[in-house]
Amino acid sequence: MNQAPTIPKPSLERLFLYYRILEACREGRKEVISSEELGRRAGVDAAQVRKDLTYISQCGRPGIGYQVGELLVALEAVLGLKRQTHAALVGVGRLGTAIHNYPGFTHFGLRITALFDIDPARVGQRVGEHEIYHIDRLVEIVSASTIQLGIITVPAHAAQAVANGLIAAGVRGLWNFAPVTLRVPPGVIVRNEDLAVGLATLSWHLARSAKPLVSGGK
Amino acid sequence: MNQAPTIPKPSLERLFLYYRILEACREGRKEVISSEELGRRAGVDAAQVRKDLTYISQCGRPGIGYQVGELLVALEAVLGLKRQTHAALVGVGRLGTAIHNYPGFTHFGLRITALFDIDPARVGQRVGEHEIYHIDRLVEIVSASTIQLGIITVPAHAAQAVANGLIAAGVRGLWNFAPVTLRVPPGVIVRNEDLAVGLATLSWHLARSAKPLVSGGK
């Protein structure tokens, strides 16, 4: 009972944004921040900020604002920012390599501990401290590990098979960069990072705002 | 009057998804599809599919379904899929290179026609058919071009300055991969592709579903 209240998805994403801003505040020796300023820096309404922060705790003080340090600690606890997530990355092409090396991820607890590819030229190579294995060994190796998350950076046509393998190996979350909708059994969490759709919506809005309509587009 | 009805953001993204599925149908010589099947393949409710498609036209037939060919043409027109978007990419690191080479983008009309970096070792190199210019020449070169979109793949601390330069050069849309909230004047469209936040939310859900609560998590 009194299970932690489930945080709405958009609020959750904003909380991570606030966290980063607060870290910058700490670095700048800023000790207190108001919902108004936090909102301005995050591009979010002040009322929205206060609402979001109620999912964490009540650590603001009327008339004063929020203690940066306190809020950081509370966010770390609720967002689980000290927890490590072990991941396998499948598809060590350019995008896969970029993700493997992206500095921002380790900061949020991601540890990529296994790499797979189908290209014999890549198999056996080392990337950082890890070796690239052949995709045939995916289930074997992941099953024997503590890996909880699969990162899919293979071409679209191979993505479903890779997802199946990862799930068979016991992975319960997928971060999918391939431009396809994956079918997964209930209980498996999928996040699609469909860059092409992201681009397409952006350029749609762009083209749309360009047409000088009645009152100037927007 | 009777201006094209503005499409809700989530619907717009799904329309691009449908488009890809319909292309696959065309390839498979499938001529008719129901909202139910399209929904199943896209991971979307059938009622939702029908609703989304009303933003395009009424090209379904009761009792039959949708003509794949007709729907593709209608989507191409409304989504502007034949239109080219010229873009400048700033920050030719691993992520920048991955994006530059990502095959799915040209398919949605993206043409990256200028590349910039601050690293003297990279400036002057060629990537595909384009040369990498020094970031100092950003405003000069972009101003003189037909570039409408800026892709920001620089480190967080440099992103706002890059955004300012792109906007000064007349760009009206930004695709921002840097983990910061950009401040832009009204009329400039920004899409943040914040991968670290994406990952963080995914691993939050993962950790949360792992805890065996009252009735099995979810």
Next chain:
DNA sequence: TAGATTGTTAATCGATTAACAATC
């Protein structure tokens, strides 16, 4: 005709915004 499936309206759900009493 009977069965299938659309387009649309109404009901539901969820998130954002506004307002303000409580409090530092």
Next chain:
DNA sequence: TAGATTGTTAATCGATTAACAATC
């Protein structure tokens, strides 16, 4: 005390889901 700013409630807005008459 006066001014600032929170936490929370209520009002608004927007998107999803359900239901069903129309129609192939």
